[in-house]
Amino acid sequence: MRADGNKGVAIYAAKTVRGQIIAKSLAVCGIPASFDSDPTAAIAKIEKGEAALLVVDVNNHLQAEIDLVRSLAAHLTDCLLMTHTDPRDLATLEALGIDGANCISGPLDPERIYVAVDAFFAIADHAKPIDRQSCGKQWRMSARGRRARQNARNVFRRAMAAPKGGLWRWWRKVTRWSLMLRPMRRLLSAVAILSAGAAAGYLFWCLSTLPDIDRLNHFSPFKASKLYSSDNQLLAELYEQRRTPVPLRDVPQHVRQAFIAVEDARYFQHSGIDPVRIAGALWADIKAGGYHQGGSTITQQLSKMIFLNPEKTITRKIKEMAIALMLERTYSKDRILELYLNQAYFGSQAYGIQAAAEAYFGKDVKQLRVAEGALLAALPKAPNAYSPFRNPERSRQRRDHVLQRMEINGFIPRDTCQRAVREALPRVFHGRQYQSPYFIDYCQKRLEETYGDRLATTGLKVYTTLDARLQAAAEAAISRGMADLKARGVADVQAALVALALDTGQIKAMVGGTDYDRTQFNRATQALRQPGSAFKPLVYMAALKKGFRPDSLIQDLPVAIPVNNGRQTWRPRNYTGRFNGEVTVKEALTRSLNAATVNLALQVGLKDIIETARTAGIQSKLHAVYPTVLGASEVTLIELVTAYGTLATGRQVVPVSVDRIIDKAAAFIWDPGEAPSTILPSASVAAIREMLAAVVTDGTARRAQCLDRPVYGKTGTTNANADALFIGFDDELVVGVWVGRDNREPIGPKETGARTALPIWIDFMQHAPAGGVRMASFQRVAQ
Amino acid sequence: MSPGNVAVKKKTPPSSGDKQHPIGLDIGTANIVVYMDERTDAGVQMEANAFFTVPSMPNTRKILEDKSVRFFEKENCLHILGTAAETFSNILGGATRRPMENGLVNLREDDGIHVIQAILDPMLPEPVQKDHSLWFSVPGDPIDRQGAVIFNESIFKTYLKGRGYMPRPINEAMAVVMSELSDQHATGIGISMGGGMCNVCFSYLSIPAVTYSIQKGGDFIDQTVGRSVGESATKIKSIKEQALDLGVAPRNNIEHGLHAAYDDLFATLADSLAKGLRGSDNMPRLSQAVPIVLSGGTVLPPGSRERFETILNEIDLPIRIATVMQARDPLYATARGAYLMAAADES
Structure with missing residues (x-):
């Protein structure tokens, strides 16, 4: 509180209205001010010490007030403020001894007058009267002085802007236009009360229909089923949602921080909902004139993913916030984050951070680098829009934004951020791991007959009968056979190969065509030739x-x-x-x-x-x-091969593609079925083997003698060489090869079974690992 | 003949008992309003500022007395006063007479002052104590004629003092500001558009910095349109008050005329605002925008506010206008503002 300010301001003005305006303006801003139409009375207040400052408004009457001004300049120059309308009068005033710094020229400006009065008292607080002129000059030039003047302007404007009265006066202003003032007020009051009641009822209804979050304890997200070869190589994943849940401890710290930085920087500070974030998002929406950004925390996003449908309604939003609060009360922050990371969708059918790491970078989540983690954190907001494969530029911008957020939040240092920004985006989608596609299709169809949708959602481990090495040998043999045909001028032919284990019927290799990507038609199992x-x-x-x-x-x-x-x-x-x-x-x-x-x-x-x-x-x-x-x-080829297997063993050979299945609870759930029964007389079997051996030693399959073991088989060639086959077996495998065209056109002159299919068969049998057929044992499902 | 000799049954104004209520008085060209207590409807009284003359006959006098109609007799004529005058005018035909014209006492009417006093007498209670505070509205000087209203003010002041009040004048438009803008530091422009004139006041922190009037009002509209379409001003006034909507297209010649007359009045008023504000030394420089409040019977037709605002937006004013609004009770705003000033005196 200023000492001199308590004394206030005395005002003299030639025009009463102007003087009253000045006095009122100062009074509204808290400076006591009194107006006198008699200059003597105003001056007397200064002399008596009742006022500390004299404001004299001469307006356009300077000539009439010359004597007064001269007298003021002689006696009261250190506590005088002059206001005048015509700027040309300033020279006259200064000539009369008035300090120009104490003059305000121009139209009556209450704000300027207040700022000048405020400055006078500020200087008076710190300087003796004799020094006020020089101090005033310094003060006005200083930064402190400028700040003080701006503050004074703000004070003045606030004082002038603040309406008097309280809520009731505002309410009356709202209803003031109606001539039916009183009934309108009652009506609006009744409407307000009813609206508040309806809102409360609606809120109660929303909260009464919340799902039970305890089921999160038993929550089991969709898991892909995996197919393995008989030698434990992963052949394929069958999924509706490709997901491999991982514990939080396996997710690198920088990956977690990337998500927190971009989705919910205050994740560890709030309790499920973040009012600061909501207010910011609302402001952004208002400025954008529509929905622009969400204010949902990670907890809210998780509750939406697990419990609620994706529709954008007020009801859903209220429930989402309520569930988020409940989740925070029940589960730890780490647990919630873990669930979120394993549930989020990253595009390309990849659900969960592990599946995303494999799909986008072909690596385990533990191996992700900072830039890679940032890219994954960029995706959940809009997986397709920010996909590095569909919109690389937008994806890069979003990833860089994540990195900047990480730096701003102190998760990574600047140089790490700069390095990460320079990293390239992934270009290759590490999609489905899918080897032996024809066999996988064949297997999947049979499994779906038994398991239906469960196959893609319940995370089964299916150990198939396929031998990865034999499969590789089969594919290579086909490939080489096709190359030989091409060398002979024969192109655009297809081939198929099936290899069964003689004793069990297990399918060890299957090739259904030469190019699965071009045509998925399985000529081993579907083509009737x-x-x-x-x-x-x-x-x-x-x-x-x-x-x-x-x-x-x-x-x-x-x-x-x-x-x-x-x-x-x-x-x-x-x-x-x-x-x-x-x-x-x-x-x-x-x-x-x-x-x-x-x-x-x-x-x-x-x-x-x-x-x-x-x-x-x-x-x-x-x-x-x-x-x-x-x-x-x-x-079909597989039928023929099956039949030959029966001929070779005398037992009913049934093609088997699955050895065992283990579900999520590590329980065996596959019934292998009955053991094969003998259906042909052993003498007949011996005889047919003798005859088929002779085909190799003396007949059309003499080429097969190059193999270092007894083999048996028969060539097949259809009219006009439209189909070329060789079906044969040794002591472990029965293998069939077919070559032909899908349109049933002749393969070519002299392209018989012996010339076309047999070499492929021999090639396969030569490269099949010795003793490579695993003798799978059946295990019965525990009763 | 003075109103004191008139055999008139006085209407007893609301009893104030021993309690002294402040009084606000608006003496307008068309109506006289006394504002005493806003908490009850009885605290506000309004009478038409008009009289209707009929020949004096015993039967007529008896009927008027029996019906408690205010009148006074002079020179073999019965002068029916107030709202009843308009009623008799409508029944019997003929025009009412106005004691005021263009906001000022009508000097062409010999008994004009007496009529006003006769109308006021029963409306004003007897003062409870000496120098009972009463604020009354006075018009502003015409924009191009200073000092024209001094006589008007002194007439009413003399009368009210004679009644035992301590009368204090307040500019009519300033009273509107006090009534409607008291919660905004009484800063803004009040415009009272009455029958005879439009009063304008720019108030800054309850100080009437600029006040003036223009000699156009509701009567100007009625007369202008009446002359144009060949109808009486009374009929035009009736249509204006009952059926006119300035927010919709005019449906007939009379409404066309009314629309045009309103536009002319509003344009004149807007131009006067620019001239009046720009030409005054008292006009302070403002950093904030200020509101404008419209009141008076002339702005009662729906769409008036919007129409004026549209015309005002085309004028370059020396200050920024925050909003154009209409008084809560356009007919009572002036009297209410005077009442609030009187109430401030009492507290």
């Missing part, structure tokens, strides 16, 4: 079951068989075009004599042949016509 001569062993097996022996004699002579309801006659011919007369059964098979086979079939009967084929594993429709015995009816 004529097997040609590869069907003959089934005919001969039927004959063996009927009592024929390898040395039994049959006729390789022309035969004419009515077909097409007798409208046509079918006359099968041998590949060489010649007939050999009487031959042994073994020789007929070894040399793949069509006429002899048909004659044999006439003796055995179609019915028995078809039944034998069914027993062996052919499920496709076999037409009850004699061309079937030469492979005219279409079958």
